Amino acid sequence: MRGATFPEGRGEMETPMPNTISNKDRMKLPRQHMPERDAGVRARCFEEVNLGFDPALAKDEALRCLACAKPTCTKGCPVAVKVKDFVALIIEGDYLGAAAKIREDNVLPAITGRVCPQEDQCEGDCVIAKKVDSVAIGHLERFVADYERRTGQIGIPKNAPSTGKRVAIVGSGPAGLSAAGDLIQRGHEVRVFEALHELGGVLVYGIPEFRLPKDIVRQEVDVLRRMGVQFETNVVVGKTVTVDELLGEEGYDALFIATGAGLPQFLNVPGEHLNGVYSANEFLTRVNLMRAYRFPEVDQPVYDCAGKDVVVVGGGNTAMDAVRTSLRLGARNAYLVYRRGEEEMPARAEEVKHAKEEGVQFRMLTNPVEMIGDARGWVTGVRCVNMELGEPGDDGRRRPIAIRGSEHVIDASVVIVAAGTSANPMIQSSTPDLATTKKNYIQADPETLATSKKGVFAGGDIVTGGATVILAMGAGRKAARAIDAYLNSDC
Numbered sequence: 215m216r217g218a219t220f221p222e223g224r225g226e227m228e229t230p231m232p233n234t235i236s237n238k239d240r241m242k243l244p245r246q247h248m249p250e251r252d253a254g255v256r257a258r259c260f261e262e263v264n265l266g267f268d269p270a271l272a273k274d275e276a277l278r279c280l281a282c283a284k285p286t287c288t289k290g291c292p293v294a295v296k297v298k299d300f301v302a303l304i305i306e307g308d309y310l311g312a313a314a315k316i317r318e319d320n321v322l323p324a325i326t327g328r329v330c331p332q333e334d335q336c337e338g339d340c341v342i343a344k345k346v347d348s349v350a351i352g353h354l355e356r357f358v359a360d361y362e363r364r365t366g367q368i369g370i371p372k373n374a375p376s377t378g379k380r381v382a383i384v385g386s387g388p389a390g391l392s393a394a395g396d397l398i399q400r401g402h403e404v405r406v407f408e409a410l411h412e413l414g415g416v417l418v419y420g421i422p423e424f425r426l427p428k429d430i431v432r433q434e435v436d437v438l439r440r441m442g443v444q445f446e447t448n449v450v451v452g453k454t455v456t457v458d459e460l461l462g463e464e465g466y467d468a469l470f471i472a473t474g475a476g477l478p479q480f481l482n483v484p485g486e487h488l489n490g491v492y493s494a495n496e497f498l499t500r501v502n503l504m505r506a507y508r509f510p511e512v513d514q515p516v517y518d519c520a521g522k523d524v525v526v527v528g529g530g531n532t533a534m535d536a537v538r539t540s541l542r543l544g545a546r547n548a549y550l551v552y553r554r555g556e557e558e559m560p561a562r563a564e565e566v567k568h569a570k571e572e573g574v575q576f577r578m579l580t581n582p583v584e585m586i587g588d589a590r591g592w593v594t595g596v597r598c599v600n601m602e603l604g605e606p607g608d609d610g611r612r613r614p615i616a617i618r619g620s621e622h623v624i625d626a627s628v629v630i631v632a633a634g635t636s637a638n639p640m641i642q643s644s645t646p647d648l649a650t651t652k653k654n655y656i657q658a659d660p661e662t663l664a665t666s667k668k669g670v671f672a673g674g675d676i677v678t679g680g681a682t683v684i685l686a687m688g689a690g691r692k693a694a695r696a697i698d699a700y701l702n703s704d705c
């Protein structure tokens with residue numbers, strides 16, 4: 215029996231053998247905490263914040279799972295990962311087996327283990343969460359995926375014999391990658407077309423290095439490549455080649471559109487055109503894809519934040535990523551301005567906690583009404599009003615109402631607007647017979663993700679609007695099943 219040091223005051227004690235622990239005693243085991251890089255250090259570098267479990271922590275956490283007969287955690291996962299089975303393999307010390315078990319349903323475990331909002335999904339549905347902290351399923355998933363990666367023993371699933379059918383996937387975000395993984399395993403030829411020069415969608419251009427190291431995304435993409443998926447970058451479908459050309463002279467039998475919702479929205483307040491005002495997507499794309507996180511080795515392709523005051527407007531994950539990135543680029547003051555209260559913020563709780571620890575200054579119930587500039591056209595500040603929350607609106611959320619006479623200015627040399635995004639438009643505008651919604655999202659059947667155009671399927675953010683990585687992956691899997699059925703029919 216192994217002796218282990220437990221954080222959170224458990225002290226030095228023996229870890230009991232799994233089959234000797236009653237469910238009652240399992241529920242007494244405290245949730246293990248993810249070790250983190252020191253807030254003062256990490257706020258000034260792009261190294262990953264979370265450091266991952268070691269085998270001892272992973273086992274201690276895995277022992278908290280009750281192995282329910284009807285696991286609600288799996289129901290809570292949009293791709294239905296067999297949580298209880300992979301957790302049992304961790305207890306046995308079979309980490310590669312655990313990783314392989316996850317890969318049966320999820321082709322990107324090292325990514326989802328890092329960025330999934332588990333608190334609203336598998337962990338939110340964990341049975342013990344009704345009484346104590348849920349099992350840290352995301353941390354366990356990350357642990358086995360990292361183990362597999364570190365040991366270089368990634369289990370490549372076997373593909374079915376070739377069907378001779380060809381599928382084109384447009385967009386290499388989580389929806390496209392997940393569909394590619396499932397379709398190649400079903401024996402179809404798969405080629406992914408990506409507009410950017412890097413593969414991964416938001417995983418590479420949006421989510422910063424300190425939350426999701428890009429090498430991890432590249433490695434997961436490489437697994438797909440080794441499975442036989444072909445990738446072509448710098449191809450803007452709708453411009454370089456059209457959907458009709460792919461289905462016509464290019465000879466594809468089916469097409470999956472997974473182009474995401476990356477078109478930035480603005481506040482539409484005066485002064486938004488000033489130099490130094492960015493959309494969060496542009497700011498993050500510049501830092502991530504042009505590798506500004508390796509400054510000074512690589513030039514900063516953004517206005518210098520060092521020693522400056524930076525205001526980020528918004529309350530979601532994107533705002534949190536932008537404001538924490540500005541700190542790491544040397545901002546003197548990094549303000550997060552949000553028109554509702556902290557409780558209403560859509561960002562993940564962990565990101566909010568990390569941002570606060572790193573020194574981000576939260577200005578809640580504050581709404582920008584104007585960007586102020588100097589004579590040369592550079593932004594110098596944001597005029598804001600204080601807000602209070604009124605009655606709930608149609609969406610059930612309490613409406614923010616401006617408080618008279620509360621106008622004030624926050625000095626800023628850089629302003630980043632993270633006010634949401636909308637559909638990437640290129641394919642819709644070049645494919646007239648593709649039905650879209652009023653907001654230009656692609657219409658798809660909720661069960662099959664089939665669009666109005668024969669042989670064309672669509673899923674992920676381009677159908678739902680901005681959502682989550684795992685929901686996009688779930689859509690990719692759903693589309694793969696429907697495309698497979700379509701290809702096996704007479705088409």
Ligand SMILES: Cc1cc2nc3c(=O)[nH]c(=O)nc-3n(C[C@H](O)[C@H](O)[C@H](O)COP(=O)(O)OP(=O)(O)OC[C@H]3O[C@@H](n4cnc5c(N)ncnc54)[C@H](O)[C@@H]3O)c2cc1C
Pocket residue numbers: 329330331384385386387388389390407408409410414415416417420421449450451452472473474475476498531532535562638640641673674675676680681682683684686
């Ligand atoms: C900054 C930020 C942080 C986020 N943080 C989280 C998080 O922590 N957890 C979480 O679960 N979710 C998070 N999200 C949301 C999540 O990343 C998205 O919901 C998810 O990536 C959507 O996947 P997708 O495959 O539908 O689209 P995307 O990831 O947007 O990928 C679409 C791809 O299609 C390409 N493309 C677009 N048009 C064309 C074209 N015409 N031709 C060829 N290629 C094209 C794009 O370049 C892109 O690579 C975050 C989003 C952002 C912006």
